[in-house]
Amino acid sequence: MQVSDGTDHAIDVRKAVKRYGDFTALKSITLSIRDNEFFTLLGPSGCGKTTLLRMIAGFEDVTEGEIFLFGDEIENLPPNKRPVNTVFQNYALFPHMNVLENVCFGLEMLGRGKAEARRRAGEILEMVQLSQFSERKPSQLSGGQQQRVALARALAPQPKVLLLDEPLSALDLKLRKAMQLELKHLQRETGITFIFVTHDQEEALTMSDRIAVMSAGEVQQLGEARDIYERPENRFVADFIGETNLIDVTVKAKDGSRVLCAFDNGLTLTCDAVPGIGVGQSGHMSIRPERMKLHQEMIEAENFRARVIENVYVGTDVQSILGLDGGMRLTVRTQNSDRGKARIFEPGSDVFVDVEFGSARLLAH
Amino acid sequence: MAGGAAGGGGTQGDTYKEARTWLLLPTWVTLSILVLVPVLLMLVYSFLTKEFRGGVIWEFTFAAYDQFFCDRGLFGDEPCSIEWTYLNIFWRSIWQAGLATILSLVIGFPTAYFIATRPARVRPLWVFLITIPYWVNLLIRTVSMRFMLREEGPLNNFLVWSGIADAPLQMINTNFAVQIGLFYSYLPFMVLPIYAAVERYNFSLSEAAADLYASKWTTLRRIVLPAVRPGVIAGCILVFVPSLGAFLAPDLLGGAKNFMIGSLIEEQFKGNAGNWPFGAAASMILLSMVLVILMIYARQQARAGGEER
Numbered sequence: 001m002q003v004s005d006g007t008d009h010a011i012d013v014r015k016a017v018k019r020y021g022d023f024t025a026l027k028s029i030t031l032s033i034r035d036n037e038f039f040t041l042l043g044p045s046g047c048g049k050t051t052l053l054r055m056i057a058g059f060e061d062v063t064e065g066e067i068f069l070f071g072d073e074i075e076n077l078p079p080n081k082r083p084v085n086t087v088f089q090n091y092a093l094f095p096h097m098n099v100l101e102n103v104c105f106g107l108e109m110l111g112r113g114k115a116e117a118r119r120r121a122g123e124i125l126e127m128v129q130l131s132q133f134s135e136r137k138p139s140q141l142s143g144g145q146q147q148r149v150a151l152a153r154a155l156a157p158q159p160k161v162l163l164l165d166e167p168l169s170a171l172d173l174k175l176r177k178a179m180q181l182e183l184k185h186l187q188r189e190t191g192i193t194f195i196f197v198t199h200d201q202e203e204a205l206t207m208s209d210r211i212a213v214m215s216a217g218e219v220q221q222l223g224e225a226r227d228i229y230e231r232p233e234n235r236f237v238a239d240f241i242g243e244t245n246l247i248d249v250t251v252k253a254k255d256g257s258r259v260l261c262a263f264d265n266g267l268t269l270t271c272d273a274v275p276g277i278g279v280g281q282s283g284h285m286s287i288r289p290e291r292m293k294l295h296q297e298m299i300e301a302e303n304f305r306a307r308v309i310e311n312v313y314v315g316t317d318v319q320s321i322l323g324l325d326g327g328m329r330l331t332v333r334t335q336n337s338d339r340g341k342a343r344i345f346e347p348g349s350d351v352f353v354d355v356e357f358g359s360a361r362l363l364a365h
Numbered sequence: 366m367a368g369g370a371a372g373g374g375g376t377q378g379d380t381y382k383e384a385r386t387w388l389l390l391p392t393w394v395t396l397s398i399l400v401l402v403p404v405l406l407m408l409v410y411s412f413l414t415k416e417f418r419g420g421v422i423w424e425f426t427f428a429a430y431d432q433f434f435c436d437r438g439l440f441g442d443e444p445c446s447i448e449w450t451y452l453n454i455f456w457r458s459i460w461q462a463g464l465a466t467i468l469s470l471v472i473g474f475p476t477a478y479f480i481a482t483r484p485a486r487v488r489p490l491w492v493f494l495i496t497i498p499y500w501v502n503l504l505i506r507t508v509s510m511r512f513m514l515r516e517e518g519p520l521n522n523f524l525v526w527s528g529i530a531d532a533p534l535q536m537i538n539t540n541f542a543v544q545i546g547l548f549y550s551y552l553p554f555m556v557l558p559i560y561a562a563v564e565r566y567n568f569s570l571s572e573a574a575a576d577l578y579a580s581k582w583t584t585l586r587r588i589v590l591p592a593v594r595p596g597v598i599a600g601c602i603l604v605f606v607p608s609l610g611a612f613l614a615p616d617l618l619g620g621a622k623n624f625m626i627g628s629l630i631e632e633q634f635k636g637n638a639g640n641w642p643f644g645a646a647a648s649m650i651l652l653s654m655v656l657v658i659l660m661i662y663a664r665q666q667a668r669a670g671g672e673e674r
Contacts, residue, residue, distance in 0.1 A: 079575040080580060094573070094588060095592070109583065157578065
């Protein structure tokens, strides 16, 4: 995590703490969000991601710490004095106003003339393809259309930062996928910094430039989607993002930047050393299911023996549950394609498991 | 319910319709006996001739309405000129009731808003506190208010003691006392419907308004008020209508000079001096006024409802 000088960043959160009575919702959060970035706060419910977003919007006061918006301290400003806008989870469209009036509201409050506000609102409705609905009331629109109105309303005043609080959670899967791409596209087009809150890791990986994974009021890891997925820094991140095999291991030996790790059943595997876990200490190993291949014979020295217990067909992949010595289980995903070399073995077959180089990650507790 | 009887298949809708008619019968009977028949009775009585010692003679006449609207001089033989006595009483009633409504709204809205924004578990307590005084009979409460407001009463004692007033003020038997009485009698009817509306209000709309640069005042005016308007209108009607026909507060706190419609009507049916047809006619005139107000309300509601769809 970097602490910044606070000039080229859209948002700088410095040592922000949020307490409700005895309960600490956020424990000293420090993070910087770059200008023109699609930034995602990702975590399970209750991790504090929405609280942090609401603190940036101004709906929650900050117990301790500071928040900067392009270098200006904003944590003591009321929400209507902060040049940021929010897309709410339930959209919060004004039910007695039509679509156009909803979108014009912020512009009018900023003192733009009626004609100017209407022109700008018309433009933005064009952008979200709702021009023909401008006279409708929100109750006359579908969920997806309401979502777009909420987006248009928040974008119309040209905020410096757009805050999105799980805006897609109420949509069905297909619409959600389409909106993900559209949001990403809108962010590129407008050049506005988006801060997106979600509990859906796939959504986060699809859309974000960078992701902050949160849990229990703390940022667990901050980085690009690829970093978070392929180089998780701790057990929580590895487990929360995507699917993985988590194995308890003990470090047996160290050779330069590599260490030899032993499973409880005696199997050993080498992987990159991490600071904080020395020889003789225990940790966790994470291996993604798609980073292992099954073979008839041993092709690498570190391949180990297993037996296929069950194959689960999941469309794009076949998921094989493997049994190892000592009752250990592993899940391996093999792409469901005839063109690839990987073979799918019948249950009961004895196989060798080949872990892709660099895919076994040693993690602290 | 009537599902079993619908075995015939295609006639299910009709079966339900029949069942509904029978199930609603008690409601219709009750409404007829308690509302329709008395009102019709009153309408008939207002066109009958008065008996000297109360009661009526079954002879059709417009005399009651004539007495209300027409001044025919000392001997009753002059052509009709406008009789101001009763119109003045009606006018005073309307502005007293209107003022009580506005006062209740000004005090009641913030109260209701306050209660609705407390944590859910303490709200029932606040509602309970609001309603406690209303467990006591209205007559007792009004008499107590008379005691509060009289010359050596607690309020005057306080005013003199604190130096706000040099001498006890004449409060009893004034319009002011009537106003206080009306306001106090009907305040909860303002608070409760508004409370119900504000409690249903989605406060994330206020957050959205603040997020879109609206001040607190603008948010209240442009977002909160339109959303809770049905509750506000219901509260206004529930205060205005009974205030208009009230007779306890004007009788006990206003004295003879500050007569309102309610007292006028009450007097016509009391003892031997009454004039039943005249009381009935005054009631009918009052009822028509209330009906007009309710119709305006219904029209407004229908229009608001139409906009929502």
